[in-house]
Amino acid sequence: xxxxxNPDSLATPAKPRKLTVGTVxxxxxxxxxxxxxxxxxxxxVLTSFKVNExxxxxxxVYFPTRFTLDHYIELFTRRPFxxxxxxxxxxSVVSTVTCLLIGAPAAYALARLRPLGGRIIQAxxxxxxxxxxxxxxxxxxxxxxxxxxxxxxxxxxxxxxAINLPLTILVMRSFYEQLPRDLEDAARVDGxxxxxxxxxxxxxxxxxxxxxxxxxxxxxxxxxFIFALTFITEERLKTIPVASAQIGGTSVFExxxxxxxxxxxxxxxxxxxxVLFFQRQIIQGLTAGAVKG
Amino acid sequence: xxxxxxxxxxxxxxxxxxxxxxxAIAVLLLVFAYPIGRSFWLSLFDQNLGTGLExxxxxxNNYDRIIGDGRFWQSFWVTTRFTVITVVLELILGMxxxxxxxxxxxxxxxxxxxxxxPWALPTALIALGWTWIFNxxxxxxxxxxxxxxxxxxxxxxxxDPLTATVALIVADVWKTTPFISILLLAGLQSIxxxxxxxxxxxxxxxxxxxYRITLPLLMPQVIIAILFRFAQAFGIFDLVQVMTGGGPGGxxxxxxxxxxxxxxxxxxxGYSAAMxxxxxxxxxxxxxxxxxxxxxxxxxTRE
Amino acid sequence: xxxxxxxxxxxxxxxxxxxxxxxxxxxxxxxxxxxxxxSGCGKSTVLRMIAGLEEPTKGQILIGGRDVTYLKxxxxxxxxxxxxxxLYPHMTVYDNLCAGLRLKKVPQDEIDRRITEVSHIxxxxxxxxxxxxxxxxxxxxxxxxxxALVRRSDVxxxxxxxxxxxxxxxxxxxxxxxxxxxxxxxxxxxxxxxxTEAMTLxxxxxxxxxxxxxxxxxxxxxxxxxxxxFVAGFVGSPQMNLLTLPCQGNHALLGDFKIPLPDLxxxxxxxxxxxxxxxxxxxxxxxxTDRPILKGKVFLVENLGMNNLVSxxxxxxxxxxxxxxxxxPPATWANRELTFTLPPELTHWFNVQSGDALVRRS
Numbered sequence: 001x002x003x004x005x006n007p008d009s010l011a012t013p014a015k016p017r018k019l020t021v022g023t024v025x026x027x028x029x030x031x032x033x034x035x036x037x038x039x040x041x042x043x044x045v046l047t048s049f050k051v052n053e054x055x056x057x058x059x060x061v062y063f064p065t066r067f068t069l070d071h072y073i074e075l076f077t078r079r080p081f082x083x084x085x086x087x088x089x090x091x092s093v094v095s096t097v098t099c100l101l102i103g104a105p106a107a108y109a110l111a112r113l114r115p116l117g118g119r120i121i122q123a124x125x126x127x128x129x130x131x132x133x134x135x136x137x138x139x140x141x142x143x144x145x146x147x148x149x150x151x152x153x154x155x156x157x158x159x160x161x162a163i164n165l166p167l168t169i170l171v172m173r174s175f176y177e178q179l180p181r182d183l184e185d186a187a188r189v190d191g192x193x194x195x196x197x198x199x200x201x202x203x204x205x206x207x208x209x210x211x212x213x214x215x216x217x218x219x220x221x222x223x224x225f226i227f228a229l230t231f232i233t234e235e236r237l238k239t240i241p242v243a244s245a246q247i248g249g250t251s252v253f254e255x256x257x258x259x260x261x262x263x264x265x266x267x268x269x270x271x272x273x274x275v276l277f278f279q280r281q282i283i284q285g286l287t288a289g290a291v292k293g
Numbered sequence: 294x295x296x297x298x299x300x301x302x303x304x305x306x307x308x309x310x311x312x313x314x315x316x317a318i319a320v321l322l323l324v325f326a327y328p329i330g331r332s333f334w335l336s337l338f339d340q341n342l343g344t345g346l347e348x349x350x351x352x353x354n355n356y357d358r359i360i361g362d363g364r365f366w367q368s369f370w371v372t373t374r375f376t377v378i379t380v381v382l383e384l385i386l387g388m389x390x391x392x393x394x395x396x397x398x399x400x401x402x403x404x405x406x407x408x409x410x411p412w413a414l415p416t417a418l419i420a421l422g423w424t425w426i427f428n429x430x431x432x433x434x435x436x437x438x439x440x441x442x443x444x445x446x447x448x449x450x451x452x453d454p455l456t457a458t459v460a461l462i463v464a465d466v467w468k469t470t471p472f473i474s475i476l477l478l479a480g481l482q483s484i485x486x487x488x489x490x491x492x493x494x495x496x497x498x499x500x501x502x503x504y505r506i507t508l509p510l511l512m513p514q515v516i517i518a519i520l521f522r523f524a525q526a527f528g529i530f531d532l533v534q535v536m537t538g539g540g541p542g543g544x545x546x547x548x549x550x551x552x553x554x555x556x557x558x559x560x561x562x563g564y565s566a567a568m569x570x571x572x573x574x575x576x577x578x579x580x581x582x583x584x585x586x587x588x589x590x591x592x593x594t595r596e
Numbered sequence: 597x598x599x600x601x602x603x604x605x606x607x608x609x610x611x612x613x614x615x616x617x618x619x620x621x622x623x624x625x626x627x628x629x630x631x632x633x634x635s636g637c638g639k640s641t642v643l644r645m646i647a648g649l650e651e652p653t654k655g656q657i658l659i660g661g662r663d664v665t666y667l668k669x670x671x672x673x674x675x676x677x678x679x680x681x682x683l684y685p686h687m688t689v690y691d692n693l694c695a696g697l698r699l700k701k702v703p704q705d706e707i708d709r710r711i712t713e714v715s716h717i718x719x720x721x722x723x724x725x726x727x728x729x730x731x732x733x734x735x736x737x738x739x740x741x742x743x744a745l746v747r748r749s750d751v752x753x754x755x756x757x758x759x760x761x762x763x764x765x766x767x768x769x770x771x772x773x774x775x776x777x778x779x780x781x782x783x784x785x786x787x788x789x790x791x792t793e794a795m796t797l798x799x800x801x802x803x804x805x806x807x808x809x810x811x812x813x814x815x816x817x818x819x820x821x822x823x824x825x826f827v828a829g830f831v832g833s834p835q836m837n838l839l840t841l842p843c844q845g846n847h848a849l850l851g852d853f854k855i856p857l858p859d860l861x862x863x864x865x866x867x868x869x870x871x872x873x874x875x876x877x878x879x880x881x882x883x884x885t886d887r888p889i890l891k892g893k894v895f896l897v898e899n900l901g902m903n904n905l906v907s908x909x910x911x912x913x914x915x916x917x918x919x920x921x922x923x924x925p926p927a928t929w930a931n932r933e934l935t936f937t938l939p940p941e942l943t944h945w946f947n948v949q950s951g952d953a954l955v956r957r958s
Contacts, residue, residue: 029393030404037407040467041414043433044422060436106317113310114303121314128325130520130580132528134549135569138335138556139328162324165317185649186682190696190743191670194309204686223415225531226549230557241417245535257425264418271413279406282413286472287479301666302651 048261055257071258080236088239091153092221095160099217100210103168111176129166133226144231155231164217174288175209212285215278240267335566342560355567368551376526379465387473395481412471420535423464427451454544457537473518480514512590520583548572598660598750599624600783605655607641615641617807623783630786630794633804643753643787647676659750675744676753681736683728689739690724693746710746718742734765752784791831803827825951828870828944834905836872837920843867851912853890858955870944876922879935887937894929908934
């Protein structure tokens with residue numbers, strides 16, 4: 001019994017086979033999605049390789065005949081762009097690792113050890129996933145000033161770790177809950193204590209989950225803007241999003257679109273790669289985190 | 294019995310559990326609870342250039358000021374409008390994309406990968422890209438519309454209150470629709486296929502089965518998505534900051550931009566704290582409403 | 597090696613959910629005690645309490661006279677084989693076997709000696725460097741048993757270790773298990789819902805239901821002399837016929853037939869009669885007997901291969917017809933009128949209210 005009554009069916013998981021109006025519409029929809037998602041990115045990529053005359057040509061040049069790497073070269077020679085990439089990578093990696101180190105045990109505790117107040121903690125964690133950064137900025141700024149953390153990586157690493165903790169805990173908890181209980185029981189009988197069990201049994205077994213969560217955490221950290229804008233003012237410590245947004249010309253009228261486009265491309269490449277390689281994990285992680293709520 | 298309870302196995306696990314939670318809770322308290330609690334406290338003080346940046350107790354003066362502050366309500370209206378429009382558009386588009394991606398077709402994995410790409414990219418950089426697309430002279434948006442004959446002369450997109458808002462909405466919809474479609478796709482995949490088969494056997498059309506089966510069963514995901522997006526859109530900062538900076542003439546100034554300016558530029562810390570508190574309370578109200586909706590919906594479907 | 601004692605164990609989850617109500621047992625070295633019962637009877641909870649994976653709400657657990665009730669599982673010197681085997685998927689067989697020993701800081705040469713010994717018994721030599729995912733179900737089961745054996749524990753706990761094996765392998769492994777664990781000379785507690793395993797493996801069987809021990813006895817006594825109606829019905833396949841019958845003087849009325857009751861101080865108004873299908877004695881045409889003769893008509897025949905399970909309807913002028921099921925050699929039984937007797941030494945009698953056996957035989 002096939003359910004392909006309507007190949008264009010809005011709801012039935014069906015496989016379009018014959019060339020009907022429905023199939024055509026369906027493929028048009030697929031093409032539309034691809035164009036919708038890719039076109040703005042491709043335009044930016046194209047711009048970054050165009051020579052300046054083509055960039056500011058009217059009407060627009062869609063198929064340039066001349067390509068140049070000048071904008072990229074400018075980024076890395078006339079600006080400390082290598083430095084920005086390094087800053088972003090460092091802050092993102094360190095906060096991701098810290099977040100997993102703190103979040104995974106906490107998630108395990110919530111999933112298995114039934115600590116006192118666990119339910120309240122869980123509800124609180126769910127709630128704070130909803131707080132936008134602006135609500136925290138002022139108070140964090142005070143902390144940053146009080147501990148003289150301004151223009152230090154730590155001023156970003158701490159908030160990034162914290163902001164990603166709720167998601168990490170929720171996602172990891174849902175993975176731990178799926179782990180067969182017998183394994184942990186066997187470990188207890190073998191004489192593992194909770195910490196040994198976490199590091200020797202549970203963590204190695206949930207490595208894929210850690211990777212999934214880590215990717216999400218990394219993406220959020222790499223993309224963060226408002227804290228990076230506020231806590232880091234020193235040029236050589238800036239992260240890519242802030243540095244790119246602040247690329248300006250010598251005057252208001254001379255906006256360097258080429259380098260901006262190139263900066264956008266450089267700043268997004270790591271994330272594009274992540275998405276290409278870990279599409280499945282990202283989807284899994286996002287849904288595990290959200291649906292559990 | 295109660296004396297030994299402290300040392301029972303379960304009690305020991307609980308205690309270990311608490312130890313494992315402590316680092317996470319400490320970090321969360323530092324970064325979430327302290328700043329918000331601090332804002333509550335600070336909102337009762339005047340602390341600005343007028344007081345020499347020293348806190349002076351002011352009672353509820355700051356809240357009084359908010360009520361009479363046209364700029365705050367303007368930004369509040371801008372934010373609300375932006376939030377409602379983007380969330381609705383993203384839900385509709387996201388649902389469409391999720392339905393397409395839920396079908397089996399050749400190359401589906403590639404399309405799925407492409408479809409989550411916008412969500413993963415840095416908003417600030419994406420905003421730069423959209424600024425370029427909506428550039429009044431060289432922007433491709435104008436070029437396409439001109440070639441299609443839809444407009445006669447180039448629009449100064451980011452220079453006009455209405456079109457600047459449209460540009461922001463387009464950019465945000467592009468950026469966050471993938472997130473919603475991922476959530477909805479997961480929901481769609483959890484609906485058993487035989488439900489549709491049974492309903493199709495009764496002669497239901499595709500639209501009917503969408504309306505009668507897909508939509509009701511997807512409702513929890515929809516509400517969660519709305520809640521998430523509502524909170525995020527309401528706190529939007531980077532996109533607006535990069536694309537319009539709140540301009541032209543404050544026409545796109547969202548609440549978070551106003552708060553940021555009040556704290557960072559006008560150094561009016563007491564007042565910005567009061568605005569943080571108001572925004573925070575609004576979010577809490579939204580969360581409570583959504584939670585009630587979800588639990589009511591769940592209890593209804595269970596019966 | 598050490599005697600295992602459970603004293604008045606009780607486990608209460610919520611006031612309404614009490615999986616284990618009051619259980620006292622003891623298992624000596626070299627004994628295999630099987631906890632047998634339907635799912636939800638509390639047998640797994642008892643085992644998990646012995647292991648320390650759950651703690652009792654009330655009561656005590658002693659191993660070799662030492663109170664271990666609130667000790668961590670790792671400090672009890674017990675070993676457990678899990679139903680799912682619970683092998684660590686990311687470790688090799690060798691690492692799985694020695695994980696527990698390493699934690700107890702057993703010297704490496706001692707570890708190797710024990711593993712060699714165990715691997716020899718179980719035939720694991722070629723599997724040492726493989727991971728559980730690369731093993732067949734039977735091999736995994738052997739590794740799980742091996743992991744328990746290398747511990748040289750005071751007590752061995754086995755939680756349905758055969759239920760994930762296919763039927764053929766199960767019989768084979770059952771025999772092996774019996775041999776292996778009787779060589780250990782330690783108390784063994786075995787949980788199963790499979791009565792064949794219980795009968796073949798154990799020295800003692802505790803039939804559990806509803807959080808209580810229904811009967812604690814040698815396997816043959818459980819089968820031949822069930823202490824109550826639950827045990828009678830649970831043990832034995834096909835199930836024992838259990839009929840609630842009215843009494844008249846010293847007889848129970850089975851339809852229109854009279855069955856003499858055993859000697860009782862006061863004859864009850866009604867009684868439960870139990871007779872296993874394979875104990876119903878069919879009378880040959882020329883056979884004579886001094887026992888009461890019953891007659892009935894076959895209305896359903898189920899072919900079990902070696903035998904036929906035949907349902908016989910016995911006429912009852914007082915009310916509804918009574919149905920008895922008999923296990924008979926294959927033949928064309930359908931619709932036949934049968935004449936049979938119920939051998940008194942194989943007939944069981946139970947109290948209608950309490951379900952307890954009226955006559956306690958040993």
